[in-house]
Each structure stands twice: as C-alpha cells, then as structure tokens.
Amino acid sequence: MSYKVRDISLAPKGKKRIKWVQRHMPVLEKIKKEFRDKKPLEGITIGSCLHLEPKTINLGLTLMEGGAEVAMTGCNPLSTQDDAAAAGASLGLNIYGWRHETTEEYYENIHRVLDHEPDILIDDGADMIFLVHRERRELIKNIRGASEETTTGIQRLKAMNKDGELKFPVIAVNNAKTKYLFDNRYGTGQSTFDAIMGTTNMLIAGKTVVVCGYGWCGKGIALRAKGLGAEVIVTEVDPIRALEARMDGFRVMKISDAVKYADILITATGNIDVVTRKEFENMKDGCILANSGHFNVEINRNDLIDISISHKKINEDIEEFVLEDGRRLYLLAEGRLVNLASSRGQGHPSEIMDISFSLQALSVLYLSENELDIGVYNVPEEIDTRVAKLKLEAMGISIDKLTEKQKKYLSSWEEGT
Template sequence: MAVPPNDVADLGLAQAGVRRVDWAERAMPALRRIRERFVAEQPLTGVRVAACMHVTAETANAMRTLRAGGAEIALAASNPLSTQDDTAAALAAEYGVAVYARAGMDQASYDRNLAAVLEGSPHILLDDGCDLVNIVHRERPELLSGLTGGCEQTTTGVIRLRQMEREGALKLPMVAVNDTATKRMFDNRYGTGQSTIDGIMRATNAMLAGRTVVVAGFGYCGRGLAERARGMGARVIVTEVDPVKALDAVMQGYTVLPMEQAAAEGDVLVTVTGNRDVIRAEHIAQLKDGAVLANSGHFDVEIDLPALESLAVEVREVRPQSDEYVLADGRRIVLLAEGRLLNLGAAEGHPAAVMDMSFSVQALTVAWLVGQHSSLAPGVLDVPEEIDNEVARLELEALGVGIDHLTPEQEEYLHSWRE
C-alpha cells in the first residue's frame, strides 16, 4: 500500500503505533462490529472525509472503520499536545490515512495542517471544536457546494455551531454527536471524569484525599469530574453560572460557591465550562501557595493565561506538563499542560472503552449523512435516536448483558391515551 501524503514525526514509529492501536481495539467491540458491517456494505465508497481530531489510538480505530467503509480520509490534529507520534505514523504507513499531526507542533504548523486536510475538497467534515467548519465558512467558502455535512463531537464545538445557526451563518447540515445520550453519559461524564483525574495524577503525583478540588462547571463533564474527585477522597467545591446546575450540585452534596470564594479554598482548580476567562486575575490573587490550575475544556482560554503570565516574576518547569509560576509575593502557582486540555495533554484521554461508543455513533452518523444528505437542510441536527440505541445495544451485547423487551400489550398501553 502506497503511503499517502502526510506530515508526521517519524514513519519508523509505525509498528509501535500499530501495537498501540491494536491494544485500544480490544476495548472497542462496538466499533469492530460496525467495521465488519462497513466492509460488507461499503457505505462510504468514494466519500472524502476531512477530520480535525485528537490523533490517538482510539481515533485511529475510528479512522480504520471509515476506511473499511470505503472513505478517503485526511486527518489533522485538534490539539498539539494530544498527538501520539507512533499512532500518527501507523495511520499513514499502515492504515492509508493522510495524517498531518506531530506532537508539540506550534500554532503555524497547526494552522497549516488544518488547511492541508481541506485541499482534497472533502464531502464530510469531522470536527473537534468547530475549527474546520469555521475555516470553510470564513476562508474557503468555495468548498461549501461540495460538502454533504459533518459531525461535531465537543460541547465547545456544538456551542459554536448553534451560534452560527442562530445568526444564519451555518451553511451545512452538522450533526451534534456530542449531544447524544451515550456521548454525554459515557464520554463526557465517565470519560472526562476519569481521564482528568488521570492527567492530574500523572502531572503532579499529588494525593487528592483530604484536599479541596474546585470544579468550575457542572455540566456532564463537570459532574463526572466532581464524582471521581469525591471518590478519591477530596472535598469538592463546584462553581456555576447556571442556577439549575448549581442547585443540582447542591442536592448532590457538593459545596457551591462563586469562584471569588472558591479560589481561596482550592488546592486543585479545574475548569470544564467551554467558556473563556473562568479563572481570572482577581481569582489568581486569592490562590493558595502551591495551588494547581488545570483545564479540561476544549480550548486553552478557560484560564486567563496572559493574566497569570503578567503576575509571575519567574516561570519554570517543575515536572513534565507542570509549570510553576512564581508570583511577586512568593506564592507558587502550578499550571498543568499549558492550560490546554489536561486529560489529553498530560494523560492519554478517555479510555478506549469510552471512545468505543462515541466513535461508533460517529461512524454510523457519517454513513447516515451520506445516505440522507439530499433531504437534509443546513443547521444543527440531532443524531437519529435509532443510531444511539443501536450503539447502546452493541455495547450491551459485547458485555453479555441482556435487557427486557416490551410486550405488545405494553407497547399499546404506552401509545394509547384511551388506556
């Protein structure tokens, strides 16, 4: 097989990448079943896919599934710190994916790689933060006529898409994969919760039991993180702007405070909101000596990094992915993973078993888009319920779990107002 165009660190790492991808595949049974189906049905023959995603072993298995269905794929990294160079090499050398990703690449390289995946005039966009959609609409509008649609798998990206839709700017049907029940429950809640704790532990080797962890944001990701921090023995404080979510946190037994108060109490503070400037200069002024700051939101804007840098008189790396900012008054503030997405910058992201569901939904949704595109209008679309249910069914089947089924009488009772 000819190696497609690529920008990877070292193609010689391909075999190590194959081993990593194969290990992840063991925990992705639903995606394996979908790949087998795609091999037989070839629903994506001739379809060109441009993807901006974290280049990890789990993503590689998603790309293999789309390739098995006949798709041509160009993949760029969605985060400079999350790329696994051996996985990128395997994608190019062994799995036929045109991949543009190097660990630690600078902003210019990141932008260049995003442009590269669009050069093939794609039919489908797979986005992770709405970057590709943004570029197409603002810089490459000539590509719109050839695009069928796409998928967005992050909360941040869906927020952007809905704003584009409200303003009449969105010219494509984009499916909010992030908003499915399986994605929110497993990827956002269980995946983010576990992988964020993993990132904190790898970067700091700190003990969480008996310490105070501040979780900024109590959406699905924040809930998962709060649950797991409490499970580690931490005292958890939640900050929120949404009164309903704040009330939910209170009813679950968490302390809820404004960030102005929480900052002074936190030993570890993690933002997971999808918004910017959640921790600002006035909050940094309240932090304890040795406080740890981290972000598990998609973009590195949740912590006001310019403010932190302006307050520091010295910055030094104290551990891999841990930078210590020494303030004028002597306090030391530790920033993890450069304020980027912690669970992928300092750890390996979600477990493969979690991504199995998210990528299974995405694979089936891509096939659905290709089959239904002529009837779809521009806008933000939900994943069809039958796809979400199918993925859940495949996962239960893989786990050997059986469930009940409604009897005809029960079906009639549920659908009849006369009963």
C-alpha cells in the same frame, strides 16, 4: 496516500497501541466489519480534525474499511501522539500532525486535510468547519455535511447557524445520549484525573478540589474527585446546575470564595476567563490548575504571567508561577485540555470512545445516505439506540422488552385500572 508526521519510524509502536484499543472497542469493530463487507462509503472523502491518538486512528481505519478516502489532523497542537499518527499513516490514512505544533503549523495541517476536498467533515471544536467558511469557501458546494464531537463546537455552530453563516448541515454528535451521558461524564471524569495524577504524582484523597462548571463534564470530574477521597466544591453560573450539584452532595459557592480553599482547581465550562487575575490573587500556595474544557481560554495564563515575578517549567507539563508574596501556583499543560495535552494524558478510556466513535461512524454513514438542509441536527434516535444496544451486547448484558400489552398501556390516554 500522503502524510506529514514527526517520525514515521514510530509506526510499529503505534500499531501495538492501536491493536490494544481495538480489543476494547468491540462496537466500533463490529461496525468496521459491516463497513468492510458492504463498502457503504465508497467514493466518499472524509476529512477529520480530532485528537490524533490510537482510538481516533481506529475510527479512521473503520471509515477507510467502508471504502472512504480518509484525511486526518489533530484538533489541538499538544494532543497528537506521534506514534499513533505514524501508525495511521503506515496503515493507509492521510495523516498530518505532530505533538507541539505551532499555531501556524496547526492551521497548515487543517488546510492539508482540506486539500483532499472532503465530502464530509468530522470536527472536534469546529475549527475545521470555521476554516472552510472563512478561507476555503470554494469547498462548500461539495460538502454534504459534518459531524461535531464537542459541546464547545456545537455551541459555536448553533451561533453560526443563528446568524445565517452556516452553509451545510452538521450533526451534533455530542447531543446524543450515548455521548454526553458516558463520554462527557465517565470519560472526562476518569481521563482528567489520570492526567493530573500521572503529571503531578499527587494524592487526591484529603485534597480540596474545585470544579468550575457542572455540566456533564463537570459532573464526571466532581464524581471522580469524590471517589478519590477529595472534598469537592462546585462553582456555577446556572442556578439549576448549582442546585443539582448541592443535591448531589457537593458544596457550591462563588469562584471568588472557592479558590481560597482549592488545592486543585479544574475548569470544565467551555467559556473564556473563568479563572483570571482576581482569582489567582486569592489562591492558596501550591494550588494546581488544570483545564478540562476544550480551548485554552478558561484559565487566563497571560494574567498569571502578569502577576508573577517569575515562572518556569518544572517539567514538560507543569509550569510554576511565583507571585510577589512568594506563593507558587502550578499550571498543567499550558492550560490546554489536560487529559490529552499533558504528556501523561491518554484521553478517554477505549471503552468510552468505543461508544462515541461508533456514533461518529454511523453519523458519517447517515450523512452520506441522506440529503439534509442547512442546520444543526441531533443524532437520529435510531443510531443512538443502536449504539447502546450494541454496547450492552458486547458487555454480555441482556435487558427486558415490553410486552404488547405494556406497549398498548403506555400509548393509551385512557385511565388505567
């Protein structure tokens, strides 16, 4: 076991936090027990590039209980929680990462994970997968496959596969129903506002919140903003999603118009240059800017610097930009993923990541047991369904089953009478 963390003496604090999340991740704990008993991952080396925080460490411990050697690093230079990383290292995981990495350190730590010559990769945003294809191609022949956590990463991998550049199979965990319907919607919605409110100590009720993008993450953010008493405006480029947002009760308009009303603007598109110079120039004094997409490219910070006469940090997580006319705009967490890059952000709730990381653990098991051709695959339906059933069971919920007569009726093409 090896590690490179900020301060290993933080491990006791991190262990307490890991124990807390374990109490709220019953599905993953059940899978962990199965793994402990059967050791299905014996002889497998797993490399992961995920946000290093207590829930992710618990996934690593689950895989280790299955017999795997596990090496982990963070997928965002600002999202690692140092006490959790230290705890993971002290519990036997190979951990490389600390909060406030430089770009160079970030990629060095991914290389440290790859130095373990993993058989299976777990990625969040696909940086590790791309690094293998660009710089560590000698590893490709031994990689059985990978799993990808995010919408952004899957989009990139599908483009890579279309161009014939992908060299091993990848399971698109984010495409599982038990991922996007819950993690993206309820997890992102709650964790985004946990971070914004914790960082700013602002009241949401009575504010106008502009949500850029109405995919599953945007839907969750808009829903939570509405529940907190905000007026919500949605901006979209997809006509079907825009229509859906309107039917859900939200105002829909072009971003050039929406920014004039925004007290808080949140991006959740996965795309570049969603908010640029022309939007900044039309914003209200005091507007709060936050990003809940994966990369720090949605809010163009360089444009914001260019049009400002000065900017400074109010605290670790808030930058104030003063424009020539005296208006002040406030950027949270450097435009990075606010629910983890902000020091007040703790990521999605444990109960949500219980579902997502159970999918990850079972997808890794599937990759270890099956030979797949190169391509991007959905999570097998039986895994998706099993995770849902286990979660319902853990919540004490029982549901009905179809009778044989009902099954026959639904499978028949003949007219029912």
